[in-house]
Amino acid sequence: MASHGARSRSGGRPTLEEVAARAGVGRGTVSRVINGSPRVSDATRAAVEAAVAELGYVPNTAARALAANRTDAIALVVPEPETRFFAEPYFSDMLKGVGAELSDTQMQLLLIFAGNDRERARLAQYLAAHRVDGVLLVSVHADDPLPDLLSQLEIPAVISGPRSAAETLPSVDSDNYGGARSAVEHLLARGCRAVAHITGRLDVYGAQRRVDGYRAALLGAGHELDEQLIQPGDFTEEGGRRAMTELLARRPDLDAVFAGSDVMAAGARQVLREEGRRIPDDVALVGYDDSAIARHMDPPLTSVRQPIEEMGRRMIDLLLTEIADRRPAVTRELERRQVVLATELVARRSS
């Protein structure tokens, strides 16, 4: 059983060649079986599979990567410090969807943080070495150079949340416009007359879209727009507090607030409480994200839920397509691939 070749490699892992010898076939045939090619007879396939099992053969990924020029790995790149990543349930949910969609694939998922300059430099190096077949980009700011770097390196990438209406990368997003609109329509349906909006950071495209949705709901219901009712926030609790204070000073008659995130809604709630406004009797409050905060707030917060796990799944879909399309080369269509998923308003006692 040994010495069918020059060097007897007793200790090492079995190679394709050894499997081939064992199964009494050629190297090419084993490769075909391993890679699930249909152009193999059933008998041969069975023989090879037996040999693989007996020898405990596992393909050498490095050799495969070198020969085939692919790595069978994709990276989820988080351009944030670890702490923020852990703080927000958003990532956890997304990761769940991504993992699920990937689980019947050969692809391995790598999680890479790039929170500071040093980490970013390492990431650039990593990407330049083409150590992944594709990249999932989450929570990217408008001026981030990462997307351009990826295009330049010709690495397939999918972005969660387009950077603008003219996003060139494939993207998956929830319907920020529709979500905001439904939130405001809900408030109007409850009889609110003066609905304020605390926006997110306006350099985040999704935040802009929520403002658009807010405006559309108001106009659609025949209200006139009052820019005094729109106050920019920054997605933080403190930002929510400041915005609420400002709004209250400007328009003490407001009877509803649509906050661009649950965290900001929490800040707003504090101020309303301090000012003696009852929720929802005096002022109705609606948030965005339907995070754990929303459920635990007092009173529980009405919020717009995004299907984050589903978004993770769809991002993988897009990315895998993108990777597959690129493989045989030049033919790939340039049609933009942008997915938008519906949101859902979760009504609770705050409205």
Add this chain to the structure above:
Amino acid sequence: MASHGARSRSGGRPTLEEVAARAGVGRGTVSRVINGSPRVSDATRAAVEAAVAELGYVPNTAARALAANRTDAIALVVPEPETRFFAEPYFSDMLKGVGAELSDTQMQLLLIFAGNDRERARLAQYLAAHRVDGVLLVSVHADDPLPDLLSQLEIPAVISGPRSAAETLPSVDSDNYGGARSAVEHLLARGCRAVAHITGRLDVYGAQRRVDGYRAALLGAGHELDEQLIQPGDFTEEGGRRAMTELLARRPDLDAVFAGSDVMAAGARQVLREEGRRIPDDVALVGYDDSAIARHMDPPLTSVRQPIEEMGRRMIDLLLTEIADRRPAVTRELERRQVVLATELVARRSS
């Protein structure tokens, strides 16, 4: 500049050979420069570095991995579902330490979850393919087959928290014994007479050590041990509640509780509150972990802090040593490498 070979590879990434041609040296020399070998003259080194810069050369990792039989990547394996990973600040801190220690290395860190059977199977496959040079194992239960798999595959690994006193893998742990002991000594110093202990899951070695520390503190102070004062928990809040209820029924006279984790302490606190016992006046309470919960509890919880970030750093140290030792082969010493780091008692108002 082109056509110095048969095929002009205009589009592709530059190779070692091309850098060599550009610098007017041989392939081997460029390799030496890239890998920081000292056996290169300064002049040659400079020439090669210039060529590398001009061509934007980045080594092909796959080729290197194939030729050198290493991957320059290590995995942090979490045998838990993602959700738990995100829920506990433990992992976040550990990751921070690991990332920091790795940042001046070529090593890439991969985060791999293995929460269910399917993921575990994929992981086994991944490890069998030797796609990483080493593995960091966190939060492993006593009966987990993963450590054995790793030994069998001869993959260097470091475990956080030994599985038993006879742990064979290198490990990094905090001083559970000493931490528990200091917590109980603190309670005794405050004049407590009947100190109860809610343990963690006793199939976790660290939890056993905490029990040992609890006993030692009592004996050291001349107290006699009362097994009635020891009640097993399971690290959950609900487990803490149950244990506290049980303890109160058995020993209504107890005046202090040392819980094996902050989360269990939180459960215990609820029961104590419901039973009308004031903290710390009637019953003093001490937790373990010094997590965010401890700081936010009412009253703030005295707790034992583990240097988790430091543990992450030390795990990387050990692992890199382990990997380096294994490289030239057979010579590596079998001395056990077990690191134990000191804990610190953080006194707050609950005691």
Add this chain to the structure above:
DNA sequence: ATCACCGGTGGGAGCGCTCCCACGGTACCT
């Protein structure tokens, strides 16, 4: 002058795989 030695260097021989071309055989057409 001769030799051993060593720092610095070039390049052959792989690492284990995929890709692809070539080959023999069978089935179906003319």
Add this chain to the structure above:
DNA sequence: AGGTACCGTGGGAGCGCTCCCACCGGTGAT
């Protein structure tokens, strides 16, 4: 009968790197 098509198959030629041996010239010892 010969021709054509394809299927299943074997194996050569790389992929880009590291490892290692051989080589060159300069140095110091003999």
